[in-house]
Amino acid sequence: MSTVNINLSKKMFNDVYLQHDLLHDESRYMVLMGGGGSGKSVFATQKIIYRLLREKGHRVLVLRKVAKTLRESVFTELKRSIYNWGLEKLFTIPTGQSSDLYMRVANGNQILFAGLDDVEKLKSISGVTMIWAEEASELEPEDFRQLDIRLRGKTAHYKQMIITFNPISVTHWLKSEFFDRDKEGAFTLHTTYKDNKFLDEENIKVLEGFKDTDPYFYSVYALGEWGVIGKTIFNAQIVTARIAALRKRKELKKGYFTFKYANPVTRDKIIDSSIQWVDDEGGYITIYDDVKERVPYVIGGDTSGDGSDYFTASVLDNTNGKQVAVFHNQLDEDLYTEQMYCMGKYFNYALIGIEANFSTYPIKSLDRLGYRNQYVRESIDTYTGAVQKKYGFRTDRASRPVIIANLVKIVREQPELINDIPTLDEMLTFVRNEKGKAEAQEGKHDDLIICLAVAHHIREQHDMKIAAPTVVHHELPFAFRNDLDNNDGGYVEW
Ligand SMILES: Nc1ncnc2c1ncn2[C@@H]1O[C@H](COP(=O)(O)OP(=O)(O)OP(=O)(O)O)[C@@H](O)[C@H]1O
Ligand SMILES: [Mg+2]
Missing domain, CATH: 3.40.50.300 (P-loop containing nucleotide triphosphate hydrolases)
Structure with a gap:
């Protein structure tokens, strides 16, 4: 031919x-x-x-x-x-x-x-x-x-x-x-x-x-986003629109932290100065908005258990509630705790609140590592009736609906605060079961929703304003000093 x-x-x-x-x-x-x-x-x-x-x-x-x-x-x-x-x-x-x-x-x-x-x-x-x-x-x-x-x-x-x-x-x-x-x-x-x-x-x-006639058709055929057929607890239309808005944006950084223990055998102290971010496309931490000087952050965490194998965490800028980073992985508890420690230190020694339902191990381990900024809840001692203070957030029949309702309100009023598509994705399959409980549809997850809800809940226990700059006194270079400075031991500030 x-x-x-x-x-x-x-x-x-x-x-x-x-x-x-x-x-x-x-x-x-x-x-x-x-x-x-x-x-x-x-x-x-x-x-x-x-x-x-x-x-x-x-x-x-x-x-x-x-x-x-x-x-x-x-x-x-x-x-x-x-x-x-x-x-x-x-x-x-x-x-x-x-x-x-x-x-x-x-x-x-x-x-x-x-x-x-x-x-x-x-x-x-x-x-x-x-x-x-x-x-x-x-x-x-x-x-x-x-x-x-x-x-x-x-x-x-x-x-x-x-x-x-x-x-x-x-x-x-x-x-x-x-x-x-x-x-x-x-x-x-x-x-x-x-x-x-x-x-x-x-x-x-x-x-x-x-857009005006059929939200389902609008999602699927105009936005090209996954359609939601049943009724969801979060407003599916708003969530879908937010996902569509985030599609074209590339996430800032993906990776994880490396660090060194002061003593590799006892592993009871992480050397803070050794904590380093490592870029890795397959990394389990995504940072959407990198850490800013003097900004207070909070981190909500959810450990695996109750049919889910995921450890998750959501980091919020506490001045405005914006989600700036997310952790999502099937690590074991040790690795999760270490990464939470590093992430907390990286984000200006953030307030960390981890769900205490299935395992208190990460909470206790963080304490053992000397992480001093954990969310404190009040719990009543079943024997003495005395009020005790404990680390971590406990979700139960009373507290879970409250933190979820709060997140539902945030999504309705300020969807722009949420930056993580996998979190929004979970919201599209989060429904009420026949017993009235809000949960993930069968085969789907809600760990990213829960950690975000916890993060929002613990915000009030941490600063919401940018910290005042710490004044650093610099010694003038030798040639600019005058004799007086040396005499009284003071420096001219610059
Ligand atoms: N490369 C092209 N050259 C000329 N026309 C095109 C081209 N791509 C798309 N079109 C026009 O756009 C129309 C829609 O494109 P197409 O059918 O490929 O969309 P689609 O994504 O398959 O849509 P649907 O989801 O409805 O099946 C086509 O019928 C054709 O008229
Ligand atoms: Mg086609």
Whole structure:
């Protein structure tokens, strides 16, 4: 076959996909999640065509849940991109409403179409090198596993599954599979109609119009954020809008602290001057707004227990209640305590209040390490009735609703105080159960909510104003001193 030169101009693509160099991205799973009309499907067709022209030996499987939807959607969309690029001469495309659904490229590459409901047809397709699962929110996890298995074996070029969908539900398996953790081999991209320069005014108007008519549609199709179907305790609309506002911002720092013990055997004192921040992309502490001189901070912490394996902490600037850092990890208690110690010292010796329900170990250990700024609660001794002062915050049937109600109010009135998307995410699956208790939906967590609620609650036990600067007396350089200074032992201040 003669060689064909094709000139592809950058103008034919939406920038967001080129910015991440997705035409050449070799991740096993290329996950394009986003709102309506954000250019996901068109880009999927573009990438498929691009690869089919440059690489040989491809058999692409294009899928939807239901076979009868294929012709009107993916088949038409691919055809449109082929014609748009003036490549129709290189492709064999059957025409007619009842014709077979397939496409063949002059170089031997093939595109096959199948619905997951067409089990017999699917079975007969082998040697797949690339899959495009369109409207993947229609698929069950089991469908995805089966497809994943199909994409095995040796192929001349990298194998990839392109997954495109709208985020129809915050409890959808696609979220847990690809977004709640870093899945190996997955690249995820979030887009909205604002990323699509080709979308016409009319479509934009429809999407934006949902704002006043249908908050759910607005979240999913305009903002491209996970939709909330049931009733949540936090205002889902406000939380979703805040998540959308935070999307494009890159977090400031991710990492953890290193430090030295004065005595590595007894491990009873951390050398404060040895505490150092280490940047690490996979780090479990995220700092959104770095420490500022003389600003008082508070830290609320939640230890693992009660069905959760996470240790969490939220740091607030106590002058305004703004969330400036978050800790989120499955460490053991020792490591958690050490990191809390370092984080507290780093944030100007912050007031730390840790939940005391499941384990008082971190609270006691912080005390043993000489951390002297812990939240103090009053507790009544069950035998003597005497009021005792104890470190740590205790959530119980009386205190838990109070701190949560306070956080609900903060989210409603000042959502801009919250900077951590995983915390906001938890708010979208925080519901009231049949007994009236506010808790995470099954399979979801609330540890980030609780530590943030505790942090807000303990604020009143710490300064809320920036500390006055400490006056440092500097000795003048020798040449500027006069004799008098030396005589009375005083210095001229500068
Ligand atoms: N690269 C492009 N060149 C020309 N037109 C484009 C391009 N990308 C998107 N469009 C136009 O924008 C429209 C919406 O894009 P697309 O269908 O890819 O969005 P989507 O994210 O898949 O939307 P949905 O979530 O509704 O399926 C297309 O129908 C097409 O008209
Ligand atoms: Mg689409």
